[in-house]
Amino acid sequence: MEKKLPNVCPSCGRGLTVRRFECERCGTSVEGAFGLPLLARLSPVDQTLVVSLIKASGSLKELARQYGVSYPTVRNRLDELIGRIEKLESEPIEGGLK
């Protein structure tokens, strides 16, 4: 089963930070307060859209064709995504990693 990376606190809804990284081979661990990168803070659906757009070479037309929807549908969806990214960019991140 593929585990989804939680990026929002299930209790208060605030963005989560990474406290510890560990090497599975030698057991070395690094602890601190690391903010998630911007793309990882998007919802899984938004992340999939970003990946799809990259795979379609940035062509909204091609993406619309693949999704079976119209061009404005994909463009409006992308406008929403841009708005969410701009909002995330304006929010302070604990750990300082962007």
Add this chain to the structure above:
Amino acid sequence: MNALSDARSADPASRVSVARVLFNPFYYLAGGPALGIGLALILAAGLIGALSQTHFDGVLDFHTGLPAPWWIFPAEGVIDWLALILPLYLAGRLLSHSRGLRLVDVLGTQALARAPYLVVALAALLPGYRRTTSALVEALPRLAGGAGSGLPGELTAHPADLAVFCAAILVSLAMLIWMVALMYRAYAFSCNLQGAGAIVSFIVAVIVGEILAKAAFFALLAGVGGEPTAAAFAPPVTASTIGAGASTATSAAAPAEVAAAMIDALARDDAAGATRDFDATMKRALSPNALQKIWQDLATRNGAFQKRLESRHMKVQGFDVVLVKCQFAKRPVTLQVTVSAGGEVSGFHIR
């Protein structure tokens, strides 16, 4: 399962729904394909409208009852569509924050949004609807002049025809509401607008579009007939214009004399004399021989012409319309003569 199908199944907004197909088909169809389909539907509505003499002479208007050259009807639909595009696109450019706004999406979605008027054109083809419309036109003089006008003022439509007429009107109104909803949705969706700004700008754009459409019709009139009183564009005397006629009914003499002179000339078999007062467009559209043939057909169906009876003159949308009741051997027939401001005959219809 690749990333796209993952996204499609994960995003509930991408699932097909009947409500979305009915009220926001642009989710699935926009741009060039919508433009092709929408334009075909506009032309189809116009051509079917030509059969039932249903004019789509405004962004939201439709009127039934006025004969015109066949090409006028689809041309009206195209003008209505284009007249709204300019204000909507400008408003979209002004208000939308989207960087990918495309003119072809506004063109295509607005063309597709006019699809419900195809149903209006079809509804107007129903024989019961057409018979009732004719009966209402017959009743126009009484409605305009009150009781005792002497003209056939009784509404003689069959109850079944009246039921068909009412059903067609209700369906047409439903189609009008649906079309406006689609037009708004097309605008908001293709320009990615929402909220009060979208609604207000849409209303303003419709008003501007209506003005542009009317201006385009008058420009077309000028191109066809040299003046905006061409026969093909004389006002339709229909159920929707009865109110206008009723409120302004008058008994001015000049138009009535022009109409009487024309009918008297026909009665003398002087078709050339009857067409003497025709305006340029009427002269092109209806030669003396063609008018003579119409008059002979009228006499074949109703018996020989005997005399003119009462006449009624009224203003309908700025035109002088004279209804002349004539006695033929078998039955009375009402002839409608439309007279321009210059005293020329710009329309002739048999009621």
